[in-house]
Amino acid sequence: MKVYKFGGASVKNADGARNLRSIVSDEEELFVIVSAMGKTTNALERVFEGIQKGDKALSDENIAMLRKYHAEIIDDLYHEHHTIAAVDALFDELESLAATSEYRSEDAELWYDRIVSFGELVSTLIISDYLNHSGVENKWIDMRQCIRTQQRHKDASVELEESKPLLREAVKSAKERVFIGQGFIGGAPDGTTTTLGREGSDYSAAVVAYILDAESMAVWKDVDGVLNADPKIFPDAQHIAELSYLDAIELAYSGAQIIHPKTIKPLQNKNIPLYVRPFGDKRKPGTVIRGSSARVNIPILILKGGQVLLNIRPRDFSFVLEERFAEIFALLAQFRIKSHLVHNSAVNLSLCIDSSWHIDEAVKSLRAEGFDVMQIEDMELLTIRGYTKELFDKYALGSEVYVRQATQSTLRIVRKR
Ligand code: ASP
Ligand code: MG
Secondary structure (H helix, E strand, O other), X not given: OEEEEEOHHHHOOHXXXXXXXXXXXXXXXXXXXXXXXXXXXXXXXXXXXXXXXXXXXXXXXXXXXXXXXXXXXXXXXXXXXXXXXXXXXXXXXXXXXXXXXXXXXXXHXXXXXXXXXXXXXHHHHHHHHHHHHOOOOOXXXXXXXXXXXXXXXXXXXXXXXXXXXXXXXXXXXXXXXXXXEEOOEEEOOOOOEEEOOOXXXXXXXXXXXXXXXXXXXXXXXXXXXXXXXOOOOOOOOOEEOEEEHHHHHHHHHOOOOOOOHHHHHHHHHHOOOEEEEEOOOOOOOOEEXXXXXXXXXXXXXXXXXXEEEEEEEEOOOOOOOXXXXXXXXXXXXXXXXXXXXXXXXXXXXXXXXXXXXXXXXXXXXXXXXXXXXXXXXXXXXXXXXXXXHHHHHHHOOOOOEEEEEEOOOEEEEEEEO
């Protein structure tokens, strides 16, 4: 068994779906994980926002847009007007959820998952229907029933051992040898839908590869494999042919958009190689990530946008290091805030975190606990592994740099965007 994962960009239109077909039709035994099409998850986040803020027009407008967007893809695939009943039913359900008055702010994460999970349900129904229609016999798998997660919404981890019998049974009992399942979503012990965190489909695919003892996993992307920098930002980016699991985790943690950071562990546990391949050209080799691999010997540059810098200082000057440090992190964890960079001095702790709707609440709590907090928006985190003097001079200096951290090999900078 192999596992293939197709991200939103690779199935953003009918050409993408046709291309997926041409890639999967070469395979005999395959589990295909598909993300929501194009920018669907972003639009669903706006549907959720409409529910959260009581702005019905915002929800309705985005649902209508998504209905139309998917209907157009379906029509294009079938070369005529065509409907898939299960897709229509999902949009009806989404509309009625958005019209409900049951939303409670204590359950924001639960509602978030309920809403954003529609993207993957819709995309997989379309892909599965189209493949069956065009001669690639396959079975649609409801991952909410097969991937058991923690009882935690918006950013759940998968319970591997509990998911194992569920997914294996679904595969074993089928006559088909090609399976189509949703990335990003799962089911909690209480039966509600959970999601694994934005861009979590890679992680879903790795979990499937682990459980089914796959020979390999491939992520099909709109790039030629892993590069040492994002070519949209750094024009002279170079291709990396091979990467170790360890390097891949480091890069993902620093914000490289290659794979979701949780993806590597399940693969590493079973030594399953991960291929990052360009969906535009299946003859190109892409990048392979595996246990043993030569160390990358060119600098790697990663820019992570959407960051906020928090400067935290105890009002009484008691300082931070000892127990107050633990207090701060415990409080941030409650609000699901993870730090990408930590920097401290005698009376100050600086944290670089993702911008999110939880920050304001967290800052409020920190202030209530006796800390002064300065919140600086519109930041970005630049990580350069294997930096040179030239790269240091080019990026680490200048008035917009708020924090600079350098080890022997790695330079990290928080600066204004
Ligand atoms: N559709 C989800 C997202 O956009 C999951 C994924 O694409 O991996 O975040
Ligand atoms: Mg995506």
